[in-house]
Structures are given as C-alpha cells and as structure tokens.
Amino acid sequence: GVRQVIDSPIIQTQLAAYFPQTFKSSKSAKAVAAICHGVLGLSEAKGPDGKSVLYDVTTTALPGKMEQGIFWATRAVLGDYYKTYEAGSESVEAAVRGRMREPESQYKSSLTGSPFVVADEKYNYLSGRFPPDAQLLTEKAIKLVRDIVK
Numbered sequence: 001g002v003r004q005v006i007d008s009p010i011i012q013t014q015l016a017a018y019f020p021q022t023f024k025s026s027k028s029a030k031a032v033a034a035i036c037h038g039v040l041g042l043s044e045a046k047g048p049d050g051k052s053v054l055y056d057v058t059t060t061a062l063p064g065k066m067e068q069g070i071f072w073a074t075r076a077v078l079g080d081y082y083k084t085y086e087a088g089s090e091s092v093e094a095a096v097r098g099r100m101r102e103p104e105s106q107y108k109s110s111l112t113g114s115p116f117v118v119a120d121e122k123y124n125y126l127s128g129r130f131p132p133d134a135q136l137l138t139e140k141a142i143k144l145v146r147d148i149v150k
Helices: 002-006 009-022 037-044 064-078 092-097 131-149
Strands: 032-035 117-119 125-128
Touching: 002 037, 009 032, 009 037, 032 037, 032 131, 037 092, 064 092, 117 131, 125 131
Parallel strands: 032 125
Antiparallel strands: 117 125
C-alpha cells in the first residue's frame, strides 16, 4: 500500500537526493509531479538540513475535508481504508502543511470537483489533489518536461 512507500527510508533518501535537481535554475533541471498521497511521500523526504524537501515549495495535496468526507462515507464498509494511518490520524493536508515554512501562503487548495493543479515557481514541481486531477496534472507534466528539454 501507500504507507510502505511513504514510510520507506530508501524512497525518502532517493526523493531527498532527486528533488533539489528540480530547481529551475539548475543546469540539468529535472521535474517531478505528485498527486494525493504522493505529496505526503515527498513531504516526508528530508534534505541535509533535516527539513522536508517541500519546506519552501508551493503545493497542494488531498484536502482534509475531502479525505474526511470519503472516510466517513465509506467507513461502515471499508473501515479505515481512506485514512493513511487509521482513524483519528492526521490528514494528508495537515501532515504536508506541518512540514512547510509558511503553510498559509504555500499550501494551495480547492474543494471543487474541477481539475486543480499547482505549479511551484522555484522548482519544476507540479502537484494535484486526487485522481480527478490526474489528467490535467499529466498534461502539465508533459509540457513541463518538453519545456525543460528544449
């Protein structure tokens, strides 16, 4: 499941090594895109300073209100399936915000059903909230990579 990826020290180390390469002014700039719990995985990756790689980044992730809504709507049948770390645990949004320097200005959200993707200004980094954002996120990621390799 997703927890094995989020909690993996190996994956966290790899993400922490890769993410700085997405800095836009880097000579060999790379790109990264994350959606839903993938943003949580990135937020768990820590740089040499011990801070999350998303500490100074603008991002979105699965909104807490959406996570709680689907959790309570399906709990009788699916149990804790829609909670990353069981009922009562921190939401994806709260966890990501907790690793940011200025969450009020860095974290972007939308509770609409319309596709919503956030592009950071300093890094070649894109983020989406949940599966309905996937197509737009993919389209923007393809364009971003094409722009980088020009």
